[in-house]
Amino acid sequence: xxxxxxxxxxxxxxxxxxxxxxxxxxxxxxxxxxxxxxxxxxxxxxxxxxxxxxxxxxxxxxxxxxxxxxxxxxxxxxxxxxxxxxxxxxxxxxxxxxxxxxxxxxxxxxxxxxxxxxxxxxxxxxxxxxxxxxxxxxxxxxxxxxxxxxxxxxxxxxxxxxxxxxxxxxxxxxxxxxxxxxxxxxxxxxxxxxxxxxxxxxxxxxxxxxxxxxxxxxxxxxxxxxxxxxxxxxxxxxxxxxxxxxxxxxxxxxxxxxxxxxxxxxxxxxxxxxxxxxxxxxxxxxxxx
Amino acid sequence: xxxxxxxxxxxxxxxxxxxxxxxxxxxxxxxxxxxxxxxxxxxxxxxxxxxxxxxxxxxxxxxxxxxxxxxxxxxxxxxxxxxxxxxxxxxxxxxxxxxxxxxxxxxxxxxxxxxxxxxxxxxxxxxxxxxxxxxxxxxxxxxxxxxxxxxxxxxxxxxxxxxxxxxxxxxxxxxxxxxxxxxxxxxxxxxxxxxxxxxxxxxxxxxxxxxxxxxxxxxxxxxxxxxxxxxxxxxxxxxxxxxxxxxxxxxxxxxx
Ligand SMILES: Nc1ncnc2c1ncn2[C@@H]1O[C@H](COP(=O)(O)OP(=O)(O)O)[C@@H](O)[C@H]1O
Ligand SMILES: [Mg+2]
Numbered sequence: 001x002x003x004x005x006x007x008x009x010x011x012x013x014x015x016x017x018x019x020x021x022x023x024x025x026x027x028x029x030x031x032x033x034x035x036x037x038x039x040x041x042x043x044x045x046x047x048x049x050x051x052x053x054x055x056x057x058x059x060x061x062x063x064x065x066x067x068x069x070x071x072x073x074x075x076x077x078x079x080x081x082x083x084x085x086x087x088x089x090x091x092x093x094x095x096x097x098x099x100x101x102x103x104x105x106x107x108x109x110x111x112x113x114x115x116x117x118x119x120x121x122x123x124x125x126x127x128x129x130x131x132x133x134x135x136x137x138x139x140x141x142x143x144x145x146x147x148x149x150x151x152x153x154x155x156x157x158x159x160x161x162x163x164x165x166x167x168x169x170x171x172x173x174x175x176x177x178x179x180x181x182x183x184x185x186x187x188x189x190x191x192x193x194x195x196x197x198x199x200x201x202x203x204x205x206x207x208x209x210x211x212x213x214x215x216x217x218x219x220x221x222x223x224x225x226x227x228x229x230x231x232x233x234x235x236x237x238x239x240x241x242x243x244x245x246x247x248x249x250x251x252x253x254x255x256x257x258x259x260x261x262x263x264x265x266x267x268x269x270x271x272x273x274x275x276x277x278x279x280x281x282x283x284x285x286x287x288x289x
Numbered sequence: 290x291x292x293x294x295x296x297x298x299x300x301x302x303x304x305x306x307x308x309x310x311x312x313x314x315x316x317x318x319x320x321x322x323x324x325x326x327x328x329x330x331x332x333x334x335x336x337x338x339x340x341x342x343x344x345x346x347x348x349x350x351x352x353x354x355x356x357x358x359x360x361x362x363x364x365x366x367x368x369x370x371x372x373x374x375x376x377x378x379x380x381x382x383x384x385x386x387x388x389x390x391x392x393x394x395x396x397x398x399x400x401x402x403x404x405x406x407x408x409x410x411x412x413x414x415x416x417x418x419x420x421x422x423x424x425x426x427x428x429x430x431x432x433x434x435x436x437x438x439x440x441x442x443x444x445x446x447x448x449x450x451x452x453x454x455x456x457x458x459x460x461x462x463x464x465x466x467x468x469x470x471x472x473x474x475x476x477x478x479x480x481x482x483x484x485x486x487x488x489x490x491x492x493x494x495x496x497x498x499x500x501x502x503x504x505x506x507x508x509x510x511x512x513x514x515x516x517x518x519x520x521x522x523x524x525x526x527x528x529x530x531x532x533x534x535x536x537x538x539x540x541x542x543x544x545x
Binding site for chain 2: 149223225226
């Protein structure tokens with residue numbers, strides 16, 4: 001017997017994970033415990049996301065994996081291959097063509113549609129963990145909506161750095177109720193958490209699943225006099241010229257030369273194919289050869 | 290006048306061992322009640338029952354809530370009780386590390402209770418923290434230091450500031466000067482006396498140190514083996530003790 005179960009996990013396990021997902025969707029932002037399985041990859045590689053993807057994929061799906069915005073990192077490639085092999089699903093690098101997108105550290109620049117699912121890999125699901133190590137206590141704080149501590153963290157940020165220095169995993173309040181860690185996406189991505197697609201979050205080592213249903217209110221926490229700002233590098237992409245995308249800064253030579261480029265590689269490529277050229281870019285056809 | 294706190298027949302056992310038993314008293318607004326007794330006499334057990342940290346086996350603890358008047362805090366829901374714990378009540382622990390967040394700055398420690406009741410203006414929170422650090426004689430330039438960098442006396446003063454910043458209506462204190470050097474104790478005591486008068490605080494202070502209650506408490510309860518054996522006005526109990534045990538306690542024959 002050499003066949004895998006569809007998408008690796010056995011049917012019982014997928015049912016268990018789907019129940020956790022449905023519960024998560026019913027209680028937006030609430031962390032639902034689930035019995036995380038051993039996966040054939042180390043924890044840091046997104047085993048939580050992989051299990052969620054395995055539970056939602058169907059044979060008709062088209063699957064995309066992004067790691068820090070790129071489709072071609074070792075991590076992204078191996079997860080994509082894993083599902084090609086175990087589920088036989090079609091894969092793509094194009095955001096618009098994918099029906100299920102597993103991601104680490106980014107939300108695609110392209111707005112997602114109602115027929116798309118975004119699956120996040122989550123290292124630490126508990127936003128209160130930083131200040132309250134007790135799991136019993138944090139669970140109680142969520143249950144009783146005692147979230148003052150979250151602002152203590154932001155207070156500490158401002159008192160130490162003069163501003164809210166938290167740039168990743170910026171805490172949000174979902175539908176006016178649960179405070180949630182959006183996983184280590186840049187805070188630039190936070191406004192996109194209000195979207196048409198379904199968002200599912202899986203933490204493998206911590207055995208938690210949570211979710212944001214389509215069109216759910218997601219508010220980034222802040223102070224009246226230090227409002228939340230979804231900042232990015234004050235540049236345009238040097239390859240495609242985009243002004244509105246999140247940028248990575250790259251050192252390009254020993255002389256300290258640097259360039260900014262879209263962290264979302266599909267977004268950048270799509271723009272370049274459409275003829276957009278940035279300050280240091282060349283037209284798409286030439287370097288594609 | 291409605292009592293602020295009405296304690297009725299409180300009993301708490303640890304298995305068959307008695308923690309405290311049959312304790313009743315009323316505390317009126319602006320009053321400071323001292324609870325004294327030797328180690329193991331049940332003072333902390335009683336205080337924790339009153340403050341909602343322990344569930345007593347018998348009795349009622351009624352608090353004059355803002356919304357509904359006297360309510361039994363033992364039978365009210367946990368969310369309600371925890372809400373009291375971070376608004377109208379304050380609890381000063383003997384060990385400052387039990388009452389502080391050691392990995393959060395002094396300002397953050399003082400600001401936490403404000404943020405817990407939805408203060409959302411950083412400038413205001415910081416101003417209140419600076420004001421309160423001043424009131425407990427901690428220099429403003431220590432506001433961003435963590436309590437781990439503070440002396441024992443400073444930590445205790447910070448804990449007091451953190452508790453009083455929201456203007457609680459009832460303060461519980463368990464050996465607030467315990468474990469500190471004598472000279473540090475004197476300063477803290479002086480500070481506490483000033484705050485009690487200035488804010489017209491209602492408080493219940495547990496201590497084995499008679500000097501503390503002499504200075505702070507209007508009334509006194511003497512405990513022994515989990516029972517209250519003598520109560521009265523502080524001066525009356527200390528200057529004219531009736532019970533033999535209290536007489537020993539006051540004459541310092543007992544090593545407490
Ligand atoms: N957690 C506990 N488990 C068992 N016995 C306890 C516990 N806490 C206190 N006791 C006992 O209850 C009695 C009263 O203790 P406590 O309230 O701590 O007294 P005090 O604060 O006056 O020193 C003592 O006999 C003590 O040993
Ligand atoms: Mg004690």
